[in-house]
Amino acid sequence: MLSFLQDLDTELLLLLNGQWSDFWDTFWLYVTDQHAWWWFYLILVFLIFKFRPFKEALVFTTVLVVFLALNDQLLNFIKEATGRLRPCNVEALRPYLHILKCSSQGSFFSAHAAHSFLVAMSVVILLKKKLPFWIKIVLLVWALMTAYSRIYVGVHYPGDVAVGILEGILLAWLVVKISDNIIQKLKK
Numbered sequence: 001m002l003s004f005l006q007d008l009d010t011e012l013l014l015l016l017n018g019q020w021s022d023f024w025d026t027f028w029l030y031v032t033d034q035h036a037w038w039w040f041y042l043i044l045v046f047l048i049f050k051f052r053p054f055k056e057a058l059v060f061t062t063v064l065v066v067f068l069a070l071n072d073q074l075l076n077f078i079k080e081a082t083g084r085l086r087p088c089n090v091e092a093l094r095p096y097l098h099i100l101k102c103s104s105q106g107s108f109f110s111a112h113a114a115h116s117f118l119v120a121m122s123v124v125i126l127l128k129k130k131l132p133f134w135i136k137i138v139l140l141v142w143a144l145m146t147a148y149s150r151i152y153v154g155v156h157y158p159g160d161v162a163v164g165i166l167e168g169i170l171l172a173w174l175v176v177k178i179s180d181n182i183i184q185k186l187k188k
Helices: 002-018 020-032 032-050 054-082 110-125 133-152 158-187
Strands: none
Touching: 002 133, 002 158, 020 133, 020 158, 032 054, 032 110, 054 110, 054 158, 110 133, 110 158, 133 158
């Protein structure tokens, strides 16, 4: 069964990674560069402080940043422990992949996917009644694009990305719950 899932993951990778052009290369390299999105993160912080009281926004933002930092360390440990090679480092796959980036770090599972969904879903859950629908859609599209970019540039299998998405959504729920608990304790 495990072999079947690995083969399916590889087939999906080849299908999703094989749709490329010079224009899309530039676009997806930008999307996958987390440092390029600093302006987007500033907008999210602005929205959080706009739609929530200052102390609540501060608690939520702090909890979110702590979760991102801890999750980054956890994912580094998991990547090291599982030892799964990134597709770009698998010699048998290299001739069939469109590789734009590579890293010697492990592949399982995608930190970009986990972090983008952690951020997007945390903000959507926190501000669910206050955010306009189109902003929620923008956040989810941004998270999906970030996740897919990891497949496009050749550094993750679709399975790595799917697990990252699920982990990010779970952590987003925890961020909001923990923030709410802290806020309730501060009010007492």
